[in-house]
Amino acid sequence: MNIVFDLDGTLIDSAPDIHHAVNAALVGAGLTALPFAQVRTFIGNGAPVLVERCLAALNADPAMQAQVLQGFLDGYSENHAKTVLYPHVFEVLESLQAAGHALALCTNKPTRATHGALAHFDLTRFFPVVVGGDTLPRRKPDAAPLLHALAQLPAAPALFVGDSEVDAATAKAANIPFALYTEGYRKTPAEDMNAQNIFNDFRQLLAIVDAST
Template identity: 55%
Template sequence: MKPAIVFDLDGTLIDSVPDLAAAVNLTLTARDLPELDLPTITGFVGNGLPKLVERVMTHSGIDMGHHGELTRITLDNYMRAPTARTVLYVGVRDMLEAFTTSGHALGICTNKPEAAARQVLDALDLSRFFAVVVGGDTLAQRKPDPAPLLHVFKQLDAGPRFYVGDSEVDAETARRAAVPFALFTEGYRKSPVSALPHHLAYANSGNLPDLMEDALSGISAR
């Protein structure tokens, strides 16, 4: 049986920070606060929208009592144009076509809200590749808790497993789920590649099918 492969979304398949930054800065300017630059907001990404907003609020000196309100406002800002500036990383579409053609079951496990994730996947013509999509609000838990990832694999009803992501959160999720991990090195990680446990690392998504086949052969031979 071909392994099921589950992907993170932001920072792994898509570069979405420009749209997230636009949503955050709309929230800030509405409160007469200065905008944040792209590198700063990139550093706040990785644990879902509520955590992104919390980090922005801390950075900007906003009373945390407004967290729920500002999270809703920022999500509304984002949902108005979630793919205006978002792009696929190099090789992603060819990679997904290759995995689908070779019979892999594919899923998404992201901390992005599920409705936003599905809207982005639809807009970028990626939904057709994924049988299951789990977002940060689908379950009571979110990554790095392993429950969302294990839930995706259970829904895919497949045997061997592999998780693909770009960050410390993804690496920790895979570790807790005891699932082999492929690290995309060009995403939003903050640590050196060597600091994140992984079975393989790649910089161009078009190379992942061959790299994963080699890695799976090594794992099965142990």
């Protein structure tokens, strides 16, 4: 089976580091820092949209987008001090790989930061295929990134694993079954997210995959 994973809010809880880096960029540009709970709701559509939402929340000049975005990217790409793996992620990825499933990553996180996070947590070994937020001209929830990832895997039934409304919409657009991890960054009730499977413990994903193959 081909299993494609989202990253932020699905495999790793990176919101604290994202919050720190975006606030450093905002303050560096002469703007005001934003609270963690607010920034957390801005995660999911990629770095440009994150910065755009932060500027809008501050009623700041949209022309500051490029400056703040670059500051965020420079400060965040190799910063993982506050980021953690969700429980049981590593062991489950090991089990899925050992069982012969083909794994890939499809995230709106910039590619440089994505590879930095994978290396930091020793996850690179699991993902020969990585599609980042700047790999293609279009990002999730467009179907193109997910389909691009699947095109690089062997022909087989597929499953997309994610945590957010963006991921659910991406799976629907690509006509791929969706498994929702409920402990990430979603804002919508789980039962309203068009997920074929819902789980709150990564060990449950093994049974979901077994039932899908």
